[in-house]
Amino acid sequence: MLRLTVIFLFYVLLLVNTSEQQQLINSTTIATCNFTACNSQRISCSSNLNCDCFSLTSNSNIGICALTTLSCESFVRCNMDNVSCSIEIATTTQKSTTTTKKLTTITTQKPTTTTKISTTTSTSRGWFSTGNMINARSTHTASVLSNGKVLVTGGNGFGGTLNSAELYNPSTGTWTTTSNMTNTRRSHTACVLSNGKVLATGGTTDGISALNSAELYDPSTGIWATTSNMTNARYYHTASVLLNGKVLVTGGWNFTITFNGAELYDLSTGTWTTTENMTIGRYWHTASVLSNGLVLVTGGTYNVGALNTAELY
Numbered sequence: 001m002l003r004l005t006v007i008f009l010f011y012v013l014l015l016v017n018t019s020e021q022q023q024l025i026n027s028t029t030i031a032t033c034n035f036t037a038c039n040s041q042r043i044s045c046s047s048n049l050n051c052d053c054f055s056l057t058s059n060s061n062i063g064i065c066a067l068t069t070l071s072c073e074s075f076v077r078c079n080m081d082n083v084s085c086s087i088e089i090a091t092t093t094q095k096s097t098t099t100t101k102k103l104t105t106i107t108t109q110k111p112t113t114t115t116k117i118s119t120t121t122s123t124s125r126g127w128f129s130t131g132n133m134i135n136a137r138s139t140h141t142a143s144v145l146s147n148g149k150v151l152v153t154g155g156n157g158f159g160g161t162l163n164s165a166e167l168y169n170p171s172t173g174t175w176t177t178t179s180n181m182t183n184t185r186r187s188h189t190a191c192v193l194s195n196g197k198v199l200a201t202g203g204t205t206d207g208i209s210a211l212n213s214a215e216l217y218d219p220s221t222g223i224w225a226t227t228s229n230m231t232n233a234r235y236y237h238t239a240s241v242l243l244n245g246k247v248l249v250t251g252g253w254n255f256t257i258t259f260n261g262a263e264l265y266d267l268s269t270g271t272w273t274t275t276e277n278m279t280i281g282r283y284w285h286t287a288s289v290l291s292n293g294l295v296l297v298t299g300g301t302y303n304v305g306a307l308n309t310a311e312l313y
Helices: 002-027
Strands: 049-054 063-067 085-091 113-121 141-144 150-153 165-169 172-178 189-192 200-201 213-220 223-227 238-241 247-250 262-266 269-276 286-289 295-298 310-312
Touching: 141 189, 189 238, 200 247, 238 286, 247 295, 269 310
Parallel strands: none
Antiparallel strands: 049 063, 085 113, 141 150, 150 165, 165 172, 189 200, 200 213, 213 223, 238 247, 247 262, 262 269, 286 295, 295 310
8 A cells, every 4th residue: 555655746746847847848838038137157047948147247146047049258368368268159040139148048949040159359559461563662751641631752762862752641551652741851751730831841862961951741732832931051950830830940951050050930820930049050850849848959960970968848
């Protein structure tokens, strides 16, 4: 009698368990992901087996219950960085979702296919090549225009001193010619003015005689036009655009004299006026406009050699 009772209870438990499993299977078709908080991956957070627990980027200790086919823009990246990782993409009969994060899929009663894709976000740094200039040149100038292009002017080429100019387009990495300067120049200066034009000053044609001429390039027309000459012919000098829009030219060399003189170009009148001399003559020096409007001049060369002195204008 006892044995018959045990057998009877076993069959009752078997029937109850089978009924519960059937109810769970049926519930997968109606249960939803209620976006409830969860705290563990790979643990079902809903009776719908298409739901899973995903960690949030805003709080790694809290997850959210969501469909495995949900957009993963708010989930944690692979290995918490942008390095190459293997991505699992869950595709169902209803829709497919491509993600940039890693999803863990759980096999359900619905047909599910998994595709492995390797993606890499570029984190490379360093130097890489771009388009070559049209002309080989040295001791030239390069100025970033207000439209983002770069204007290269003059310099020393294979055939001697150049008057040519060309433009670099950073969006395409290519160079195009623009109109030539009125003078061949090397070791000159070129600075972008407040109105967007470029002022080229001085330089040398033959390495012996210095130029006092100056000219303006208009990016809107691509044409050069002469402006008034500097007071002194010079090369190896500096040209700095001041906060008031004027251009300060300092120092330089004319093959005989190392200049300590400075002069100012007035954009509104197109004329030059002398200003106070530096304390010492310099060429191959630098001049930097500071945030307070002063100009810091450093180093350079005088007749006896390199300088370590600095002064403010």
